Amino acid sequence: MPKSIYETIYKDLKQKIENDVFAYQALLPSENTLIQTYQCSRNTLRRAVSRLVSDGYVQTMQGKGVRNIYQPAAQTAFTIGEIESFRESAARNGHTPLTKVLLFTEFAVNEKQALYTGFSVGTDIYYIQRLHYLDGMPLILNHNYFLKEAVPGLTAEIAEDSIYRYLEDTLHMTIVNSKRIMTVEKITEIDEKYLKLHAEDYNCMAVVSSQTYNSDGVMFEYTQSRHRPDYFRFYDNAVRRPI
Amino acid sequence: MPKSIYETIYKDLKQKIENDVFAYQALLPSENTLIQTYQCSRNTLRRAVSRLVSDGYVQTMQGKGVRNIYQPAAQTAFTIGEIESFRESAARNGHTPLTKVLLFTEFAVNEKQALYTGFSVGTDIYYIQRLHYLDGMPLILNHNYFLKEAVPGLTAEIAEDSIYRYLEDTLHMTIVNSKRIMTVEKITEIDEKYLKLHAEDYNCMAVVSSQTYNSDGVMFEYTQSRHRPDYFRFYDNAVRRPI
DNA sequence: TTGTTAAACTTGTTTAAACATGTTTTATAA
DNA sequence: TTATAAAACATGTTTAAACAAGTTTAACAA
Numbered sequence: 001m002p003k004s005i006y007e008t009i010y011k012d013l014k015q016k017i018e019n020d021v022f023a024y025q026a027l028l029p030s031e032n033t034l035i036q037t038y039q040c041s042r043n044t045l046r047r048a049v050s051r052l053v054s055d056g057y058v059q060t061m062q063g064k065g066v067r068n069i070y071q072p073a074a075q076t077a078f079t080i081g082e083i084e085s086f087r088e089s090a091a092r093n094g095h096t097p098l099t100k101v102l103l104f105t106e107f108a109v110n111e112k113q114a115l116y117t118g119f120s121v122g123t124d125i126y127y128i129q130r131l132h133y134l135d136g137m138p139l140i141l142n143h144n145y146f147l148k149e150a151v152p153g154l155t156a157e158i159a160e161d162s163i164y165r166y167l168e169d170t171l172h173m174t175i176v177n178s179k180r181i182m183t184v185e186k187i188t189e190i191d192e193k194y195l196k197l198h199a200e201d202y203n204c205m206a207v208v209s210s211q212t213y214n215s216d217g218v219m220f221e222y223t224q225s226r227h228r229p230d231y232f233r234f235y236d237n238a239v240r241r242p243i
Numbered sequence: 244m245p246k247s248i249y250e251t252i253y254k255d256l257k258q259k260i261e262n263d264v265f266a267y268q269a270l271l272p273s274e275n276t277l278i279q280t281y282q283c284s285r286n287t288l289r290r291a292v293s294r295l296v297s298d299g300y301v302q303t304m305q306g307k308g309v310r311n312i313y314q315p316a317a318q319t320a321f322t323i324g325e326i327e328s329f330r331e332s333a334a335r336n337g338h339t340p341l342t343k344v345l346l347f348t349e350f351a352v353n354e355k356q357a358l359y360t361g362f363s364v365g366t367d368i369y370y371i372q373r374l375h376y377l378d379g380m381p382l383i384l385n386h387n388y389f390l391k392e393a394v395p396g397l398t399a400e401i402a403e404d405s406i407y408r409y410l411e412d413t414l415h416m417t418i419v420n421s422k423r424i425m426t427v428e429k430i431t432e433i434d435e436k437y438l439k440l441h442a443e444d445y446n447c448m449a450v451v452s453s454q455t456y457n458s459d460g461v462m463f464e465y466t467q468s469r470h471r472p473d474y475f476r477f478y479d480n481a482v483r484r485p486i
Numbered sequence: 487t488t489g490t491t492a493a494a495c496t497t498g499t500t501t502a503a504a505c506a507t508g509t510t511t512t513a514t515a516a
Numbered sequence: 517t518t519a520t521a522a523a524a525c526a527t528g529t530t531t532a533a534a535c536a537a538g539t540t541t542a543a544c545a546a
Binding site: 492494501503508 | 531
């Protein structure tokens with residue numbers, strides 16, 4: 001339910017681009033034309049288009065027009081690029097997700113953990129280990145650290161379903177911002193065991209470490225996601241700005 | 244040389260945040276205050292702030308203010324997140340870069356190559372293999388495919404220096420857009436040889452495949468960058484938008 | 487003192503207009 | 517026919533103003 005006009009336009013244009021209404025490398029209708037189409041102001045239209053630019057869907061060229069440079073990505077198991085829960089991502093790609101909770105516990109952050117999580121020493125935390133399956137295959141091993149005071153009433157049952165659904169629907173928390181770092185790390189015995197990896201085959205894996213902030217600007221989650229290397233893909237679009 | 248007002252303000256605020264003028268988790272001065280400071284319109288100021296949001300530097304909260312959530316990242320060998328050449332990245336982090344050209348050739352794209360590069364079959368291409376050193380250590384093995392008609396006069400000498408400098412300074416090309424996919428792949432004999440990797444140690448590596456567009460919306464480069472896993476880091480900031 | 491309400495803040499959305507700058511097309515002069 | 521200049525059209529930047537909506541503070545009544 002997009003509430004704002006620019007968001008409605010953005011979604012409509014995005015959907016049109018994905019459905020080949022505009023050919024690859026072709027120019028979109030000009031600003032003036034689209035203003036007529038959507039009966040909106042120039043600013044509002046430009047705001048919608050600028051999001052398409054960020055998405056890598058189109059490229060604007062001063063004096064020329066707006067070019068469609070969208071090419072559908074090969075459908076893959078896991079696509080990041082937005083903040084998306086495992087369930088959302090699976091649903092979007094038409095796969096069946098399943099989550100198993102391996103460990104659900106709580107403790108206060110020690111010095112070593114403070115260093116890599118970003119939480120202060122002594123902060124009370126829920127620590128959860130979860131295994132994410134897609135179509136029956138274990139793909140991701142997650143280590144979640146949730147700020148206890150920001151996520152009251154979290155249980156293993158909720159973790160088995162969807163923590164993000166609980167955060168947004170029940171606690172009415174708004175997730176806003178997520179800083180991520182991707183690295184490649186050696187697999188551990190735990191990875192080997194749960195993700196059915198074999199060191200002779202793959203001895204390292206993709207690791208995504210993220211710090212997530214809620215709408216109060218409070219970092220309420222640190223997560224380390226350990227991905228099966230053969231099913232990991234991360235999409236990104238970069239825009240070069242003048243120096 | 245930032246020409247626009249919003250860019251000047253953006254850079255000033257960014258620099259202030261990086262230099263701790265605003266404390267972590269503190270609120271920035273309000274829009275009205277900053278408008279007075281920079282003597283600009285509200286729109287222009289908001290445009291600067293919105294880029295700081297994209298960068299993950301601040302978070303806006305309706306009714307409350309703008310919170311500084313910037314934390315300096317651990318300095319690392321290679322940071323991506325923008326389109327940046329190897330030399331630029333090295334300079335920014337105070338390292339000494341060196342590039343060796345392993346292979347410089349040209350050919351027409353065949354069917355197999357067309358599939359993964361995104362170039363059409365028969366397109367004339369410069370194919371270059373380059374090894375990037377940082378402080379004397381080989382870190383990245385690059386496979387570059389450049390559209391020949393878009394990059395006339397490319398030589399091995401230029402490739403040894405900086406292709407991007409040639410593109411921008413000599414050919415006056417503007418690089419705008421780069422789509423990237425990150426994966427983890429098994430190392431090959433070539434990787435082992437040039438990056439001094441050992442399969443008993445690491446048998447896979449980080450691979451960044453990218454398609455880059457110039458200001459005419461033409462894809463003029465496909466590159467596969469193969470990174471030493473122990474020196475690879477990719478930073479990203481994601482913003483969750485209402486569904 | 488406490489609870490409610492209103493005012494004064496904050497950021498968010500939208501419109502309108504003017505001018506700048508780059509590109510293409512058209513009209514005009516040679 | 518060809519070269520040049522002007523016009524038309526494209527996106528880029530900036531300002532101004534109005535209203536919406538969320539949060540904090542201040543005033544006020546009980």
